[in-house]
Amino acid sequence: MKTFYIETFGCQMNAHDSEKVVGTLIGQGYQQVETPDDAELVFYNTCSIRDKAEQKVFNRLDRFKREQQGKTFAVLGCVAQQEGEKIFEKAPHVSLVCGSASYNQLPNLLVQLETGNKRVTGLSLDTEDTFETPYTRRDNPHRAYITIIEGCDKKCAYCVVPFTRGPERSSTSASILAEAAQLAKDGYSEIQLLGQNVNSYRDPSPTGWDFAQLLDAVGKVPGIRRVRFTTSHPRDFTKSIMDAIGSNPHLCNHVHLPVQSGSSDVLRAMQRSYSIDEYRQRIQWMKDCARPIAITTDIIVGFPGETEADFEQTLALLEEVQYDNMFSFKYSRRPNTPALALDDQITEEEKSRRLAVLQEFQRNIQIRNNVAYVGRVEECMVEGFNKATGQWMGRTSQHKMVNFLRPASDADITGQYLEVRVTRSGPNSLVGEAVQ
Ligand code: 5AD
Ligand code: SF4
Secondary structure, X not given: OOEEEEEEOOOHHHHHHHHHHHHHHHHOOOEEOOOHHHOOEEEEEEOOOOHHHHHHHHHHHHOOOOOOOOOEEEEEHHHHHHHOOHHHHHOOOEEEEEOHHHHHHHHHHHHHHHOOOOOEEEOOOOOOOOOOOOOOOOOOOOEEEEEOEEOOOOOOOOOOHHHHHOOXXXXXXXXXXXXXXXXXXXXOOEXXXXXXXXXXXXOOOXXXXXXXXXXXXXXXXXXXXXXXXXXXXXXHOOHHHHHHHHHOOOEOOEEEOOOEOOOHHHHHHOOOOOOHHHHHHHHHHHHHOOOOOEEEEEEEEOOOOOXXXXXXXXXXXXXXXXXXXXXXXXXXXXXXXXXXXXOOOXXXXXXXXXXXXXXXXXXXXXXXXXXXXXXXXXEEEEEEEEOOOOEEEEEOOOOOEEEEEOOOOOXXXXXXXXXXXXXXXXXXXXXXXXXX
8 A cells, every 4th residue: 555645834725625635545545644754655735825835845845855765756736836847847856746726636647657657747727626525534523624615816916826726616505515514414513614715605506605695504504513714805705794694603703804904005006906994894894793703814014015104004904903813924925926026125124024013013902802801701612632731722703712721531522612711811812711
């Protein structure tokens, strides 16, 4: 039996793709091992969202440059799609390069390698298919990902995704609901709907559902207690999504709505297709919801042309929205993207300064706001036990991490839902005790 190792970089879409790739390989008779040293086939499922992410795969491959030990190396994912055959020049010991839109080709490509081909590629983007497989091997026994839409049709000036994952393709609502029902039967209670832009989901079958209708229906699948979704684009984020969340208690109290910048000028340069006032309106829908919606976002600092005044508008937006969490990045120039050609690049030093200021600003917001949770009882889905601290880890519907103690018991409570009283708070997590 042939052995394989896979390492995954990047977003949840990639993590879930790897679960499908693993299932496909096992279905083909391969056996998964824990280290590249033990494997005959080594897969890297890569990310190219920023230059640093892209470099990781080449660092990994460099290690094996001299001593290949009869191994076969495969590069999957976004770097594979972006760099294509150039990967064979940069890392001559690689023999398979395949982008996410061509993963149904993987079994076939592996056969080609076995029958003597030295180098094989799967790089087509004009595929109608989404990558569905009956063999998905999910890493977590309680929370499952379902891809509802692949690719992205937006043209954000900084972003590689339209080039690496191709145009949008939605799955049918019938197949998504059938998968959710099967997952519930298999004991999963939380589902995370995935897509580069879930809000532009459009059921290709005559049902013709939009994202809000799909979300509501998934939240009504018997046995599914929590539904999350990621990631959203503000342009396509409709009031009906908030109406669904407001009326369906299985839809989690959390929306991740990346804004990228608080300045309409920068948003225009980024080709984000919304103004800051339109974004504010979406935030208002969330604040108007009867349930307390945690709001999180992504920010890019140092996009070409971003002035100090633009940056201050981003800080002002953080203050106004009071985000529950923020992921922030220095702008990174990416191949093929429109922003590559823009003048007025910001220096690395200035980007680092803005990032540090931004993160400190947001940290203080989180410290201030998380204090309000102390004394409250929150329902947590238990994610596991932290041996180092002797505490259990759970997540609230708002996606807040709670580290908590539980009266002595050896029982594994992972996957259960427990009431936890919050006793302390920090910027990134809460501390509590399980309620008897
Ligand atoms: N440089 C920096 N950050 C980026 N992101 C996407 N492209 C880039 C880039 N070229 C960030 C955005 C996006 C998140 C997933 O990564 O904030 O929402
Ligand atoms: Fe990285 Fe984007 Fe590809 Fe996800 S879709 S792996 S974030 S480049």
